[in-house]
Amino acid sequence: MDDQSPPRKGCCSLRCGLALLLHFCNVSMMSQRACLSLTMVAMVNATDAQGLPNASTQEPPGDLRNPVYNWSPKIQGLILSSITYGMLVAQVPVGYLSGIYPIKNMVGSGLLLSSLLSLLLPLAAGAGASLVLACRVAQGLSQGTVLVAQHTVWTRWAPPAERGRLTSMSLSGLMLGPSVALFATGHICQALGWPVVFYIFGACGCALSLSWFVLFYDDPKDHPCISLGEKELITASLPEQVGSGGKSVPIKAVLTSLPVWAISLSCFAYSWTNHIMFLYLPTFISYRLRVDVRENGLLSALPHLCSWLLSILAGHAADGLLARKRLSLIAIRKLFTTLGLLLPALLVMGLLYLGSGFRGTLSLLTLTSATLGFCTAGMMINPLDIAPRYYGFLKGLTILIGMTGGLTSSTLAGIILNQDPVSSWFKIFFLMAAINVTSLVFYLIFAKAEIQDWATEKQHTRL
Template sequence: MQMDNQVPPKKVPTFCSLRYGLSFLLHFCNTIIMSQMICLNLTIVAMVNRTNPHGLPNTSTKELLDNIKNPVYNWSPEIQGVIFSSIFYGVLFTQVPVGYLSRIYSIKKMVGSALFLSSLLCLFIPLAAEIGVTFVITCRVVQGAAQGTVSAAQHAIWIKWSPPLERGRLTSVSLSGFLLGSFTALLATGFICQSLGWPMVFYIFGACGCALSLLWFVLFYDDPKDHPCMNISEKEYIATSLTQQVGSSRQSLPIKAMLKSLPLWAISFGTFAFQWTNNIMILFTPVFLDSKLHVSIKQNGLLSALPYLFAWMIGIIAGETADFLLSRNILSIVIIRKLFTTLGLLLPAFFYMCLCYLDSSFYGSIIFLVLANATGSFCLSGIIINVLDIAPRYYGFLKGVTNLIGMLGAVISSTLIGVILGQDPESSLFKTFYLIVAVNVISLIFCLVFIKAEIEDWAKEGQHTRL
């Protein structure tokens, strides 16, 4: 019998449901994870002594007391670069293994333990800095592995918790926490450093993460049917919605079929373009604000954080809109995925080109910059969630694979932008924007041709394709 002919129990109101509460819990977990990841990017300005050696005897009493509260270190720009990149190595190498293990082991234990470990290491960073730079780098690599575990393992949650008609809403709310975390870290870190000292940045974000991990262990259950606080109607609604999609997690992976799947390659290329653009946003926005708009450092920090706030709002609105269009049968699911992927890849390219060619005022430039950086969040309801449509039973593993490909886009764009920014400032602006347009448009064409939204044959319950 087809799912369309089944009559599920009465739908539980979304905002009063436990599954929506779970989405918000994940939202705040992701907010903390991202805050812990990027807060060092700003605190290192206060941690590094760029003028005098640490602890000179002719330092005034006030400066000496300040250094006790806010110790500074003689880290060269090369060492700082290693510290910045170290966390990404941990994240990079956990995506596929964690995606695979999420099919087998408890998501509750994996996410909760990894969040607690990341938070514990965040608390340890000021002490690690006192011991030596090697300890800081080691701490960041392990912290990256823990954060990569949280980001990769959480995708498997929606295999059992997300009804098909609510996937856009639930995943966009949870994933938008990464955007809010970026905004929070960029906005709060400077104020904390100035008023309380830079070590308090790590103590505050670390303590919040530890508290949140304990809350996670209390509130989350791997399977909705085991949750003691969920009412029967919601359990029945979720179970009936997923009748044809939740299978055995022990079945071997059909690697050969996955490699031949053009819809899966479309998701990979789309994720590559999304991460490419998003990473350039992180790297290039402060440079653009400084070189083109000539703002102060304080204004630069505030304006660099602003796009993340709008990206967070657009991500949530996109999820709500996608599910509304699907639940009202206004558009099919494949059209919705293609529509939001198009908006998420094409609009940033368009607004970046506007920055390049339109002679805008200060406020006009800020508006285009915010729109260029924020509209990429439409992808959260497009290509980013599409794996759950075509292969829900392998969602955790395949999200790890596509995330890995996306991170390769971030790594490559970082390298190219570093080279481009070392050239003439005027030409670097045009080249950076043209790269965004080229990567996004080419990836979008491939996505529009090959995106699908029905379960692939190799991902169905009756298939037993082996490695």
């Protein structure tokens, strides 16, 4: 490559190519995570989801291509939520270590381990629910490593004017992954059997992790394929790009910072809503629309697909507003966070109070999930604005708090569905809307977008 070439822009730049690679790594990771919510229907048979014994007359439990297990709704809920426990444990340690150890190794190894566990999951299911739980917890640890560590990539690779689009491009894979999984899983389950779902997504993840090891470098200065112009553009625009490696994190200042808590609580609300839509969307569609597993997969995939598109557009729109100086940076972050938390709350209330027709239900479900994508240009990238030196640690902390919301919401939803099937969805969605609005108000009051005093070079507070 000619080192004298001018800096590349748009889709021709190496940094955009790496964002696209990370995008597909996220797609693969989330596909491995999301497919279980639909394969569970096939693994326990349709009647078991309602708490009844498996209908062995419809499909023999010993069928080698599509085995069926007699797992109660309680066991199913534990299996579905178990991956979150592993992710919870990983967040803060990985956030701290991402400022010290190579991101290349952390992301690549995490994706590879998650993919290998996906390949082993059908075998684990045959051995019992306990081994499935263990596999999913281990997958949570590996996926939590990828989820947190990847954010540190953009402290070295993203010029400030492109943070929105590069971050949204890579993170949008988290929205596309469930769409791909749900779209493909129904067809694969019917045509080849549910175990093949895990084999396909696991193999794809292994291939992508190997590609990551080959193509990604932690520092633009070390990449053999980057032009001199692009290298200078990146390094010149990031004077503060030094990481926290070798430097203590100001824990007390972080934990007493209202902007950090504003981001954390909005992450809590986002994760609460996302987990409800992520884990229970197929269940709600089956309850409200009465469709088979293949149609359920198609309908469940549509909201995530729209969220993927909207998150990419949000990143470009945020950078466009910033470049044209239409709004200040904090105004942009608050605008997109408002759209990402308030609109789902309003739409889910419409789902409860408006008609229950097929088109109306599907439209509101799609928009509820899709509008969450606005958050990628709001509170999700906000930690990079206030503390680029400790970005990895802050992402670990805020995602940890967010994950507690997701774990609480998924567990609580399972309890409500099991105890009160008549009014359960009203309770689940109303609580979701209330948490979104409350967290948003706190964010609008206390969020900031300038580097905080405790995140500057002069800070020497120790752990």
